[in-house]
Amino acid sequence: MAGQPGAAAAPLERVVAAMAARQKDVGGRLHADLTRQVPSYRAVPRELLEQIWHRHFQRALAVVREGTVPAPEDFDEADVARDRVARGVPLGDGLRAFRRALSAIRDLFLAEAADRGLDPDLVVDRTTCLWELVDVASLRIAAVHREAEVASALSDARRRADFLRGLLHGTLSAAEIHSGAAIYGLDPARPYRAVRAVPNGDVGPDALERSLEYHGRRNGRRLLLAVLDGSVAGVVEEKPDLTGLEVTAGLGPPTELTAVHRSFRAAGRLLEAARAYGLRGGYDLGDLSWRVAVVAEPELSELLLDRYLRPLEAEGQFGALIEESVRGYLEGGRHIREVARSAHVHVNTVRYRLRRFEELTGTSLDAPDTAVELSWALAARELETPPRRPAGPAR
Template sequence: MSDHTAAGGGSRASDRSQTLTRLRSVSGEMATATLQRLDETLPWYAALPPARRSAIGLVAQSGIQSFINWFASRGLPSDSGTAESEPTSAAEASHPHTDAWVAADIFGNAPRELIRSVSLQQTLQLVQVVISVVQEQFTSDDPELRLAFLTYSRDVAFAAADVYAKAAEARGQWDDRLEALVVDSVLNGESADELPSRVAALGWQAVGEVNAVIASVHGVPDLDQLRRQARQLGAELLVGVQADRLVLVLAESEHEEGVERSAAFSVQRVVSGLMSHFSDGPIVIGPPVPTVLEASTSAQAAQAGFTAVAGWQSAPRPTLADDVLPERALAGDPLARVTLIQRAYLPLVQQTTDLLGTLRAYLESGRSLEGTARALYVHPNTVRYRLRRIAEVVGWDPTEPRDALILQTALILGAINDTHE
């Protein structure tokens, strides 16, 4: 090695040592200036709770200290015939992969909830602020240090992206498992105590009533695409796959501020818009319930309807679970039996006019007005009036064939129930 080369190397080593000494002496000043700039330029940072602001401050200080360690570990630029390319500190030897140890140094002490509450975009804004402060106030007079800091900040940006990517992947897998657990609990009516916290963890934000839907599927559907399409239709969605069935929990998503829906929310409209994700089998919509916490009632009705709908050959798609109450009752669904008695039998029993007797006579006569009038010794117009009143009271019209089947099933179940009381 020539004396000139040795002298040059010694000079650069001396300069680097002085630079490192200066960096270490102003590291606290760097951190203070950075936090002040964050407060001045990033409104979302100023609005954070004190604990999270403090956590971000620790991350910024870790980043500055990590840069100093990184700069110390780089050694001098190698010249031919020199030995200065060897590691100059234990840091370089112990951290051969820059991105990995930069991520560990900066983000390793950050609370996990900080990564969830501060987005990647906001993190990159933080990095940009740190870069601008350090460049303006601490590296402007040293081209080598300025270049080194730009290189380091690039590594930080890649490290941040890697940290967030891994967190997103892990959270996505966790969310999928939690969502499947929630849907399974809703379907089976289990774990009611844990349901509120689990639903909240999934970010459920809905308004209005909730419906469960069970639809036929073949294979594994594209659930991400299904969720995106449901959001476009204005629906909040929980989804789970149960063998050949897709279980959905649907509600209207919260309105964004200043945005009005182009049409009133309708579960039937949403389900119709998702038809491409279902197979050719039945689709049954459970009755609405006030909140997701009562969704198991809707899910159980939808599940019973899904099983029994084969008994109604001309059933529409989608089918309301309450439209297959007779088939559900015949299949042994206790909820359908109770629903028929409460909604069709008891309201007629409570009427002062003999609506129940009129309905029974009308159905037993083969839905003949004249036959009913003769059996009751009344005018046919009286029968017509009472039939209209029945439709008003219970919501099913005895003159319609399908409604007549529902009402006749209700009369049978009501009579059986009376004999056992």
């Protein structure tokens, strides 16, 4: 819309001048109204509100004078958006405040235009321009506010990840740990367990982090997680319930926050062991016990495989049956009848297989060392086979 030449220009300028003279008075009433009816704006200092009011008012006066509305890209609201996001002012409240401001300016224009007898067609034209200004500016404010929210969230995520990285790797001072704990809602007086988790299937680390946080907070437990080096890492108050989640996780022992880096090292070893066995769920040392060492000591595992299981391979399929019976014998508490019942064979068949095992390996199944070393070898054998799900719960 174009400006008004000729005789209409002088009355319009008188209206603009009269509006400018009342800028401070209208702004004062608007500020009082906002702080009373929009609680989040109580966090915004009055001088900042006055600066923004001045910007909106002068832009509106230009629209009234010229009859043209700025393009969306001409609205520079990024500084305002960042400030409102930092102060916790929701987008809805920001838009509500802006519309109240433009409504006050529109009402002021209508009042001054009536007092000075401004041409009705011109009044309609400029009122339409002011409404268009509201629409265009609202869209721009919403866009930059959302951009500021995303930037703020990314910045918060980086700060949280930096804190967790230092906490879990033991590079923070006690003062930094206590300061971060206060920021992120951790209680330094309580023990925490480090956790390290990786997703299974098509779920990515970011989605897994959100799922773990949701499950933890739903149960009222304090936790702090972040995606670090491709896995989800952090601290939890208790062993989480991972039912229904496609995840493998290692959990270190409970410890105070200043020593949680040691718990994190243990969590990493437990995760490595659980993945090596193809397990799903969350595992601590009580779940995996000595099997963690099987993964960590490949040379010893090779030695015990050579001693106890590879001699059976020369027997072909019968060697596999011997290994199956030996495994059942150890895992079933050395009850031959139970092994026979489970394998659907006669007890004498099981006895023969066990005796043949002793002949091939030159060992005695009654010897304590044999039981320990053979259990180790059998666990190492699992690492050579396709992953299997555990028989018991892994939560």
